[in-house]
Amino acid sequence: MDDGRVSYEEDEVTLYADDVPYCSVKNVHYPLRVWDEEHCHWITIEDCRTLEDVIWHFNNGDCTLYEARAWCLVNNAPQYEFLRRISEPRPEFTGAYNTRPQEKEPWPYRLVAFLNRCLEILINSILEDFV
Structure with a gap:
């Protein structure tokens, strides 16, 4: 019975019939x-x-x-x-690495974080002239 088995080597393909190798073909890659x-x-x-x-x-x-x-x-x-x-x-184009959205903090915490960032930018720009 022919099982249709084929084995692929680096540069050679071997065809089998009844578990007996009967043909060896050079594997040509153009x-x-x-x-x-x-x-x-x-x-x-x-x-x-x-x-x-x-x-x-x-x-x-x-x-x-x-x-x-x-x-x-x-x-x-x-x-x-x-x-x-x-x-x-x-995934590098679709952003599928992080599939779950992160939970947002409540709005008062985001407002305080925004004001802290604004003050930090303002203070850094003022102190930049003195340093």
Whole structure:
């Protein structure tokens, strides 16, 4: 019975049938090629071996969506995974780190804190001339 097992090594993919390896294929990763608008020629980014690397270059503005999707097509990477990962909201942009709003102090305490801050600014500006 074929279980469809596949093992991925660094540069080799091994296919199994009935728990017996029957085929070994060289894992070829094509580099990410981007068009340089300033010098008007193609630039090859060699360190793109995984989808995370392409997403990192896309988020940094090193490549366009078209170039990243072309890389996914050439390297048999799922484009839907790429599109899902770049469109999901990231916590550094959405402010999702602190999801609970803090309790506000009652208004008299906030008023006193505001007046104390105003007096502190006034006193510091007066004393700044004498120091």
